[in-house]
Amino acid sequence: xxxxxxxxxxxxxxxxxxxxxxxxxxxxxxxxxxxxxxxxxxxxxxxxxxxxxxxxxxxxxxxxxxxxxxxxxxxxxxxxxxxxxxxxxxxxxxxxxxxxxxxxxxxxxxxxxxxxxxxxxxxxxxxxxxxxxxxxxxxxxxxxxxxx
Numbered sequence: 126x127x128x129x130x131x132x133x134x135x136x137x138x139x140x141x142x143x144x145x146x147x148x149x150x151x152x153x154x155x156x157x158x159x160x161x162x163x164x165x166x167x168x169x170x171x172x173x174x175x176x177x178x179x180x181x182x183x184x185x186x187x188x189x190x191x192x193x194x195x196x197x198x199x200x201x202x203x204x205x206x207x208x209x210x211x212x213x214x215x216x217x218x219x220x221x222x223x224x225x226x227x228x229x230x231x232x233x234x235x236x237x238x239x240x241x242x243x244x245x246x247x248x249x250x251x252x253x254x255x256x257x258x259x260x261x262x263x264x265x266x267x268x269x270x271x272x273x
């Protein structure tokens with residue numbers, strides 16, 4: 126299980142913890158939607174298109190994953206030729222379900238409406254892709270909060 130712990134109220138940076146141990150920091154970009162994290166000696170970059178509906182995860186300039194239709198009720202992450210479907214639980218809750226054959230098998234959710242921390246349980250996804258899906262979801266929620 127992953128947990129994203131926001132560094133401070135004013136910061137967009139998160140410490141990413143897996144099973145209680147810090148593994149990386151998600152550092153949001155100051156100028157555009159996306160950011161970076163380092164994992165196992167590699168730097169990963171997350172970037173979005175101008176509308177925040179499509180995100181890419183790259184490592185060493187190679188695309189590792191893409192997220193499509195972000196901001197819609199149903200969206201997906203394509204990583205290594207496998208498409209992982211996500212669905213928002215409701216307009217009123219900050220929670221996304223990972224679907225397999227149309228049934229929830231995992232989730233990403235905020236721990237509280239008062240804090241920006243979130244948890245993710247995404248079985249079957251490689252760790253960098255789990256962090257990517259979590260980062261995309263945090264960006265989606267942040268964009269919705271700043272526009273509303």
